[in-house]
Amino acid sequence: MKTASVKKKIKVSTPTSSGACAIVVLFHPDAAFGCRLQKILTQFSSVILVDNTPKGAPLTNLPSSVKVLRNDRNLGIAAALNQGVDLAIEKGHEWVATFDQDSEILPGYLEDVVSISARRTPTPVLVGCNYLHDGDTKVAHRAPHQVTDAWVRQTLITSGTFMPACFAREIGGFREDYFIDSVDHEFCLRAHRHGAEILMTVQPFMRHRMGNAGTSLFGLTLSLQHQATRRYYLARNTILTLRQHGTTYPFWAARQIFRLIGEGFAIAFIESDKAPKICAFTRGLWHGLIGRSGPLERI
Template identity: 30%
Template sequence: SQVYKTIAGYKGLVSRVILVDNSSKNNQGLFKDLSYAKYIPLLDNFGIAYALNKGIKESYEKYILTMDQDSSISEELFTEYLKFLNQEKDSTIGAITCQYNTDRNPQKPTPGWKKITLSMQSGTLFKRSTFQKIGYFNENLFLDVVDYEYFLRMNNAGLQLIRINSAVLDHQPATTRMLKMGPIKLKYGVASPVRYYYQARNLFWTARKYNNITLYINLLIKWLKILLLFDDKKKYFQYFSKGIRDAKNKRLGKYNEYRK
């Protein structure tokens, strides 16, 4: 499988792999010949934050790289990270991250680095001391915006997030569709209505908590995408509205379709 190939590619790049399986099946047999990987089956979906935290708590290294199954890492990315870490001794750095190369938004390596506020957790290298200082990922969010919330919390604690522009990660989020309008081609991602519930709820809850304008804009873009690009708009708007409602009422956790 693609997941097996991705994890097999980590050999020699990292000291150890902790593989947290956030599904209802035990897939131990698939990875039994990967001696450097510790496999942890959760036997249910407890959400991305829970799975990440489980892996982090099982590790003991000074630096922890978190990865999604839809990302693949390269030796070049590690080289660029190490180069930066060997030069930079700033104790206020909480994590270093990369550029994301997707089919919707291709990226190439460029020189230098930049202090940023938001990024994805996949492909990000965290210092263990960051978790010790500000805690772990927020498990109540369950799915989307888990990384944004964490980076805003980091920022509030005076810890920097640095993007290494020469480090590029191949990442394939969601399903891509294309809209053609004459010479213009617009690529955009689609996901299930339930994902839009999580995105709306968690973006609104996090934007409110940290008073972050970028997340409010992100929320507006999601709403406009449904309006302008999606089929079955009524269903998507129902889930979206339910997400906003639950955020206002501080009802987080796993989606519950019976909750009014």
């Protein structure tokens, strides 16, 4: 899929629970993934697993409602999501929900996102799932006062997002040249520019692990102890997204610039292995500024 640059008005069909498909991207899934998959299957009649694990062991004892796409190498999160969306459309599914392998779906998820989406169609809508941090009972995002079902957001995380599949493909899909990181932010901003509403459920319907431990700085969550490669992608793809969408979404852009400053501060003064991370982070900033993208071969 290639990135669309021209804004188009796109109408979508009304979703149903029976016609929805779950897409889960895998990369070295842990032993508990089978249990999380079973919880997805209690709500979805069709699941697509896209496995990016190089030479990974085949998944066994799966029901016929689960289709597995295996890649012989790690193609990145965006390419895997696009593969899942394409297969879902091929199988006749009009709406899809995307999940990370370590997210645990909670009861009521599908019913809620279908209900929220159905009230907005034929306008395209992306409905993200509020969530509980793994091992915590605190809701990740507090809804505005008196909002009962969903509220407007500028961006959503990939995991738990419900969307019309053909709309996702028509606007260009997920940016494969990003490989990982900021794929979800860029997709949401582009979807909004094509007329989609971006919403999040008030109630948490997922337990989600947000990668490495983080700290909060003036309301922004900063990731700590990422490897140098992730530091590169985080910096580069944030700059690439700012270049494409920053003037249209200045408030979002200001927060991202401030977050980058905070991430640089964290690397320099808090984290271990400073030298390779500083090198990767600054290289990512530079590559973003000159418009370089694609998978990184080495730091």
